[in-house]
Amino acid sequence: MHLYRSHTCGALSRGDVGQAVRLSGWVHRKRDHGGVLFVDLRDHYGMTQIVADADSPALPILESLRVESVVTIDGEVKARSEGTVNPNLATGEIEVFARAATVLSAAEELPMPVAGEQDYPEDIRLRYRFLDLRRETLHANIVTRTKVISDMRRRMEAAGFTEYSTPILTASSPEGARDFLVPSRIHPGKFYALPQAPQQYKQLLMVAGFDRYFQIAPCFRDEDPRADRLPGEFYQLDLEMSFVTQEEVWETMEPVIGGVFEAFAARDGKTRKVTPIGSFPRIPYAEAMLKYGSDKPDLRNPIIISDVSEEFAQSGFGLFEKIVGTGGVVRLIPAPGTADKSRKFFDDMNDWARSEGHAGLGYVTRKGGEFGGPIAKNHGADRMAALFDRLGLGPDDGCFFAAGKEEQAAKLAGAARTRVADQLGLIDQDRFELCWIVDFPFYEWDEENKKVEFSHNPFSMPQGGIEALNNQDPLTIKAFQYDLVCNGYEIASGSIRNQSPETMVRAFEIVGLSKADVEERFGGLYRAFQYGAPPHGGMAAGVDRIVMLICGAQNLREVTLFPMNQRAEDLLMGAPSPASLKQLRELNIRVVEQAKG
Numbered sequence: 001m002h003l004y005r006s007h008t009c010g011a012l013s014r015g016d017v018g019q020a021v022r023l024s025g026w027v028h029r030k031r032d033h034g035g036v037l038f039v040d041l042r043d044h045y046g047m048t049q050i051v052a053d054a055d056s057p058a059l060p061i062l063e064s065l066r067v068e069s070v071v072t073i074d075g076e077v078k079a080r081s082e083g084t085v086n087p088n089l090a091t092g093e094i095e096v097f098a099r100a101a102t103v104l105s106a107a108e109e110l111p112m113p114v115a116g117e118q119d120y121p122e123d124i125r126l127r128y129r130f131l132d133l134r135r136e137t138l139h140a141n142i143v144t145r146t147k148v149i150s151d152m153r154r155r156m157e158a159a160g161f162t163e164y165s166t167p168i169l170t171a172s173s174p175e176g177a178r179d180f181l182v183p184s185r186i187h188p189g190k191f192y193a194l195p196q197a198p199q200q201y202k203q204l205l206m207v208a209g210f211d212r213y214f215q216i217a218p219c220f221r222d223e224d225p226r227a228d229r230l231p232g233e234f235y236q237l238d239l240e241m242s243f244v245t246q247e248e249v250w251e252t253m254e255p256v257i258g259g260v261f262e263a264f265a266a267r268d269g270k271t272r273k274v275t276p277i278g279s280f281p282r283i284p285y286a287e288a289m290l291k292y293g294s295d296k297p298d299l300r301n302p303i304i305i306s307d308v309s310e311e312f313a314q315s316g317f318g319l320f321e322k323i324v325g326t327g328g329v330v331r332l333i334p335a336p337g338t339a340d341k342s343r344k345f346f347d348d349m350n351d352w353a354r355s356e357g358h359a360g361l362g363y364v365t366r367k368g369g370e371f372g373g374p375i376a377k378n379h380g381a382d383r384m385a386a387l388f389d390r391l392g393l394g395p396d397d398g399c400f401f402a403a404g405k406e407e408q409a410a411k412l413a414g415a416a417r418t419r420v421a422d423q424l425g426l427i428d429q430d431r432f433e434l435c436w437i438v439d440f441p442f443y444e445w446d447e448e449n450k451k452v453e454f455s456h457n458p459f460s461m462p463q464g465g466i467e468a469l470n471n472q473d474p475l476t477i478k479a480f481q482y483d484l485v486c487n488g489y490e491i492a493s494g495s496i497r498n499q500s501p502e503t504m505v506r507a508f509e510i511v512g513l514s515k516a517d518v519e520e521r522f523g524g525l526y527r528a529f530q531y532g533a534p535p536h537g538g539m540a541a542g543v544d545r546i547v548m549l550i551c552g553a554q555n556l557r558e559v560t561l562f563p564m565n566q567r568a569e570d571l572l573m574g575a576p577s578p579a580s581l582k583q584l585r586e587l588n589i590r591v592v593e594q595a596k597g
Contacts, residue, residue: 004072004104010046014093016077021096023048024072024104026134027065029115037062039098041073044139049086049095050075058101068107068114068131074100122557127571129562141559144264145547149216151263152237152543155256161214161239166201168194168218178222180232188588194220197540199459200525202240203497206536207528214239216543230544230556231568237492240538246480246496249537250436254280257484257492257541261432264550274432280484281435288437293331293402293414295440298488299433301421305413306391308332308401317378320362323403330403331413332391335420339367339396345423346373349400352419358412362401369395418488432549434486439463442479443510453511456481459504459525460495461537466503474510484541491546494539501529 004024012021025043032038039050039062050073052059058073065071075096086092111127112120114134125132132138153163169192172179179193195201197219205213217238223231241249258277265272275281281299288295291304309329312320320330338345346363353361364384365372376384393399400420402412421427442462444455452474462468463478484492498504504526505515519526547559557563564570584591 008045009041009043009048010090012048012077012091012094012096014079017079017094019077020074021077022072022074023050023096025070026114027062027067027069027071027107030062030065030067032063041071041096042134046090048091049080049089050098051078051095052098052101056098058098061101061103062098065103066107066109068110068134069103070105070107072102072104073098122565123571126557126563126565129572133561138558141547141551141553142561144551145543145559148260148264148547148550149543151260152256153216155259156214156237156239159212159252159256161212162210163215164205164210164213165215166195166198166205166217170195170201173197173199180220180222183587183589185586185588196221197236198238199457200522202238202538203459203499203525203536204528206240206242206497207499207531207533209242211242212240213538217540230560231564231566234556235543237541237543238538239540240536242534242536244496244535244537246438246482246537249494249496249539250280250282250482251278253484253492253539253541254278257546258434260546261434261486261550265432267550267552270430272430272432275434282438283435284439285437285441286439289410289414293410293412293417294488295437295483296485296488296490297414297435297437298418298421298427299435300427300429300431300487301417302426303334303336303417303421305417306332308387311383311387312379315379315383317375320375320401320403328404329406329409330401331409332387333400333402333413333416333420334391334393335363335398335400335424336394336426337396337424338365338398341365341398346398346400349416349419349423353402353412353416356412356415358402358408359404361412361416362403363398364401365398366393367396375401432486434484437483437485438481439478440481440483441475442477442481442507443474445475451512457493457495458507458511459497461498461503462507466500466506469503469506469510480537482539484539486546486549489545489549490542491549492539492541494537496535496537499529499533499535501526504529 001022004022006022009023009025023041025041028040028042028047030037030039036051036053037059039052041048041050052062073096075098077094078097080093080095110131112124112131114131117135117137133142169182172193173196177196179196182192182194184190184192198215198217202213215238217236218233219236220233223229241252254277258274258280261274265274285295288297290307293305307329308331309324312330313324315321324330346365349363350361362375363373364376366388371381371384388397400416402409402416441455442460443452446453456479460479460481463480464472468477480496482494483490498507505518508518544556544559548556551559553559562570562572569575
């Protein structure tokens with residue numbers, strides 16, 4: 001028999017009754033029933049119930065052990081009596097009577113529990129991540145993550161893509177976040193950068209003639225963490241294709257991403273619905289901002305925002321009339337079926353809007369066709385009824401209003417749309433709704449620096465090409481850029497690339513960079529485009545976010561092996577940490593203390 005095990009802890013069944021077996025694993029739980037000890041023995045594959053009584057030499061050994069100790073059990077498989085079968089356990093029809101126990105590693109008192117799924121402080125969970133990873137849900141999430149990545153690879157290869165690895169030490173790139181810099185010992189005063197994305201390299205692969213590239217790529221960005229973005233590093237399904245239009249990118253990738261969601265749609269005894277492959281909605285950016293107040297809309301939410309600015313251009317409600325008259329907008333957010341809600345529901349929404357930094361959230365109530373609230377009173381019942389009829393709102397539907405400058409009003413309306421749906425329970429949690437957001441603006445106005453900036457990927461092709469760059473107002477130019485969105489999360493972003501050196505230079509000139517700047521910062525790509533570059537495009541899908549959605553987790557830390565905390569610290573390994581003086585001297589670096597205050 002093998003030194004440690006003849007079977008795993010998830011393998012035994014009624015067909016093994018009577019066999020002598022050897023199992024190894026962790027002591028998950030212990031239950032003492034008056035001289036009979038029950039031990040749940042756990043390994044990566046499952047759980048088996050071990051039984052030891054006064055006749056077993058293993059009893060005193062198992063009694064003395066703390067949970068999470070590692071042991072080897074020699075014993076005999078027995079059938080559980082009918083009343084003690086556990087239908088929720090793969091090995092629930094059997095138990096193993098322990099004849100001998102060998103302690104492989106005794107555990108100290110635990111700093112956090114492993115059995116059970118109770119909440120525990122994040123700093124403890126991350127400091128003792130090796131214990132946290134033993135917990136059932138987190139362990140299962142990590143296994144699912146590995147399976148998702150494997151499934152992605154299989155689908156990409158089936159679609160004709162080949163995996164290539166791009167460099168980790170590279171040059172700084174304008175991907176919209178701070179770089180992690182790596183000092184060069186050989187070149188004093190110079191720095192490498194960890195890649196924010198393999199953007200330029202994958203485009204160079206297309207110029208080199210490799211046609212269809214993909215990679216499960218690590219990316220590094222020095223940005224503030226949040227629930228849907230990890231600090232430091234993340235992984236993406238990175239891809240690029242030659243001789244394609246954006247429609248062909250979408251047609252190629254819907255079966256891959258949609259297929260992954262379909263493959264992992266079953267969870268907790270339910271199979272979640274997925275937007276059918278080949279029918280992902282394609283929503284222009286401007287339409288998304290109007291109807292959903294977001295460029296990453298949750299289409300499970302049935303609420304549609306409407307612009308009602310014209311309705312209030314001449315109105316008895318003076319505040320809205322003034323806002324519209326000075327160039328602002330008024331957006332209406334339906335609150336369906338709220339006739340039974342008290343005024344507190346509407347006032348609480350207004351208080352929430354103010355707590356988010358907005359001036360407020362106006363509202364109208366309606367019950368049995370009767371309107372309530374100061375907006376309806378001043379605007380007039382007949383005009384409100386006509387507005388409700390035009391928007392398809394019923395006699396028991398209320399609504400909220402977001403008013404102000406267009407950008408702020410859209411943002412508030414989008415957040416209110418989400419909050420109203422959450423409060424009213426309108427979102428179906430058992431669906432994956434996917435869509436493409438298309439026709440992004442190529443440029444945007446940077447109010448802080450009073451200049452035009454790229455709004456998305458600077459390497460994208462502007463719609464209309466160099467003619468648009470030369471003849472259009474930059475803020476009206478759209479790009480061949482697109483995002484893939486699922487349930488309110490951006491899960492992929494991509495574009496058709498600008499492969500013309502002249503167009504590339506002109507695009508960067510509009511944001512204030514010269515031809516010399518382009519040659520200095522993006523010399524490799526700029527040179528490559530002068531030697532025959534095919535039309536090409538691609539995208540990058542966030543592996544972490546996709547796995548988070550599939551697992552039903554609320555935070556990326558729940559689908560990541562060894563994440564950092566909210567302060568970008570690795571509590572387990574103690575990173576970041578000071579460098580020694582010897583290391584600093586070798587790198588020709590001096591640490592300058594931050595000024596206090």
